[in-house]
Amino acid sequence: MSLKGNLATMGLEDLLQWLAVGKKTGVLAMRGTAYMKTIAFEDGRITSASSTDPKEYLGQFLLAYNRINEAQLREALAAQEDENELLGRILVNRHLVTENEIRRIIHLKTEESLFDCFIWSSGDFEFMEGQRPDPRTVLLNLDVTGIVLEGARRRDEWQRIRDVLKGGDAVITADSEAIAEQLPLAAEDAELLAHVDGIKSVDHLVLELRSTEFKVSRHIFDLVERGLLRVTNPGGAKVKGEDPLQKARALLDRKRLEEAQTEIRRVLQGQPQDPVANRMMKEVQSLQQAAERPLNLEQIPELAVDLMELTHVDLSPGEAFMATRVTGMHSFRDLMAVAPFSEDDCKIIFASLLKRGILRTEKPASDGGRPSLH
DSSP: OEEEEETTTSOHHHHHHHHHHTTOOEEEEEEOSSOEEEEEEETTEEEEEEESOGGGSHHHHHHHTTSSOHHHHHHHHHHHHHHOOOHHHHHHHTTSSOHHHHHHHHHHHHHHHHHHHTTOSOOEEEEEETOOOOTTSOOOOBOHHHHHHHHHHHHHHHHHHHHHOOSTTOEEEEOHHHHHHTOSOOHHHHHHHHHOOSSOBHHHHHHHHTOOHHHHHHHHHHHHHTTSEEEEEOOOTTTOTTOHHHHHHHHHHTTOHHHHHHHHHHHHHHOTTOHHHHHHHHHHHHHHHHHHSOOOTTSOOEESSOHHHHTTSOOOHHHHHHHTTOOSSSOHHHHHHTSSSOHHHHHHHHHHHHHTTSEESSOOOTTOOOOOOO
């Protein structure tokens, strides 16, 4: 039996409870505006979840919880291609993590992936009864009621956070006097504050901390309420309301081209001559063409500007993240392996950085000029 629908007509809570009460066994596939997630059920209980969002891959969670470093992840992923083994098993076999640590991180990863669905604004779903996940998958035993209660709570909390941080482009700054009065700080507070410089947006901080938008935003919201942080720009200008072109611009700034293109097409279907939509579509197509040009993934990029100069360049969160990972020692392929972006998104980011002269793949002539940053 297969059940299809839209989350606008059958809410996620009702859908999950229906599967639980009916003690269903199978796989639920959900497609949002950006990513797809699959949730496996056994007799009405959740046993696993997977996502096409690279930020929700196991390797990214292990980095976020400081269980491994980027070099170890890069080596393990390279070994995975040769050994055809799950990442967790490779890391355990190399004694980098224990079986219990992998299971704990997978548990956290699964819950966070599920909770994220509760703040989706829209999405389609299909339940395929009788299907089961990869037999090598680490199976859990999660109660649906607990997931639904926490997911609904987070959705309500997200609405309160959005009253203060209206978008991922929000910027905050630290209040040094208030921080001094509350020393010593908890380790997690100190880590977040160490990344705040009054310039980086919430989206930048999410990538640097390798966390989720909800977790970082909630932490910032808490520190704002405690007076340790101040909101200097609430953001939200790029994503305010439901205007497709505003959404498209925000997605385009993040180099999420396919999603931006979808929003632009909505406008062009009803207004084929809209000048703004047509200009944005050309911009998307230009970036896509740049990304499709052959890129030698074995080449080693290096920064064409110094780090101090880089801080003054207008970069998207994704561009800033990748540019700060370039050391002149790792190839494009190495950098892509540990990035919280899809391969296509990485290529788009690299194409943009190369086109703007922020990266280069070979040293310029000794009498050559500096690249343009504009």
